[in-house]
Amino acid sequence: MVDKDSAFSSVIYKAGSLVLKFGNPSQIGSIVMEVGGTIEAAPTEAQIELFDVLIDGCREAVKEGNLDPKGPILDFFGVPVKANEVLNRVQELQLLAKRISRYEDPIAQFRVLMYLKPSNWSKGCGWNQIDDARLLLGIHYHGFGNWEKIRLDERLGLTKKIAPVELQHHETFLPRAPNLKDRASALLEMVGNHLCPFLG
Template structure:
């Protein structure tokens, strides 16, 4: 199915760019395929490329293992479910992602927009 760059589709009540949605689905499928290779993905899965550290990463000690665990959280809970990812004890990100109820001035931890930009 081909979409023009300006095509929108309804997605759970929101209008989203069709090409962005298809691209996100393809990336999530590739992520799922890669994760399925591991018997214990939390211990074994790692991001293979060096990503440029975000401005906020030093403040909370964010590292490549956290990058991998964030991707695992997206795989387990879905893109955008930052609070579920934060609360998943297997991932160990509860002290590295800001709780949803905190205001921006109350924490130095990354928030949903920061995580979205990282992914």
């Protein structure tokens, strides 16, 4: 028999993780589709309210502060959430979405203009600034961390530049999840720091 509290905590944890992937209430459909269960079955208004409660709770946790060495922690229905991490990521993803929305054809028009030092794996696969832009577009479309979906999205042209999920690091010179996470985090941080690295 499944422990109801445990199952609920699992759903809440997953919902919190997906907020880090998408970051926008406008993408609530993508968030709840991956969470599934009771949250997916709930009315859209309730889903958005849960998103807002999480964000407001994180803001309150940061405002109050605490002595946890990991920074402010929000107790979100029994699930510990790193408040700063959520707020920073949500801000970055929302700023990214705002910039992308300026373009009629983001795939063709959206570019990273500010220089970000190439990763040590970049040369091996010919990774460039257009690929950086496409990676960010992929995050916007598919969520942060959904690297395989991003790789398989033919619009982005990254199929041969991102390692298939089944390959181990010693089997490929292409960037894998840890590499992509680091690169994407650095790119998003530029957005979050208002350094205006994008066109427009």
